[in-house]
Amino acid sequence: MKRVALFGGSFNPIHKGHLALAKELCDKEELDEFWFMVSPMNPFKQNMELLDDNTRLELVKLAIADDARLVACDFEFSLPKPSYTYHTLQALKEAFPDTQFILIIGGDNWVKFPHWYKSKEILEMVDVWVYPRPGYNTDPITFPEHVRQISAPLFNYSSTDVRAAIKAHQDASDMLPAAVWEKIKEEHIYCED
Secondary structure (H helix, E strand, O other): OEEEEEEEEOOOOOOHHHHHHHHHHHHHOOOOEEEEEEOOOOOOOOOOOOOOHHHHHHHHHHHHOOOOOEEEEOHHHHOOOOOOHHHHHHHHHHHOOOEEEEEEEEHHHHHHHHHOOOHHHHHHHOEEEEEOOOOOOOOHHHOOOOEEEOOOOOOOOOHHHHHHHHHOOOOOOOOOOHHHHHHHHHHOOOOOO
16 A cells, blocks of 8 residues: 655745655655645635745645655645645545555644544544644653654744745745745745835
């Protein structure tokens, strides 16, 4: 059975921290693929200004072009909005019955996980791997069955920090894959003037 990690998010934009996590898990956890599930609308971030779906998907494709294990996934684009993980997993299991999906979430999301739509049902559907995020204390001893903490490279910035740097006309190349940074500069993405 194919083993696929699902990593959902707005990826607004994808940055080096996202890529490092994906490559680390592919190398250490014998994953066949790691899917960057670009979300058209996160129920917890409905007021956030998002780049349009296809631009964010294109940036992911640029970021992962050199690693065949990494996949830019637009599966949620055709699902009802807002997209809830439970509904996405149901649809994925129907579309890919011979695939074992593993849900990857950050410690920040694990803290909020009990408030997710049908969180208990999600834990019955898939294994959940939690990666540490600075400022969020997750204790693996308290994790229920099918949930485990994974080690992952820690980066002290987020997509919000990347956008803020670009809006302030700062060099964000340290935080972004080269092809993504070039595209953002070329098309003045995230610049308001």
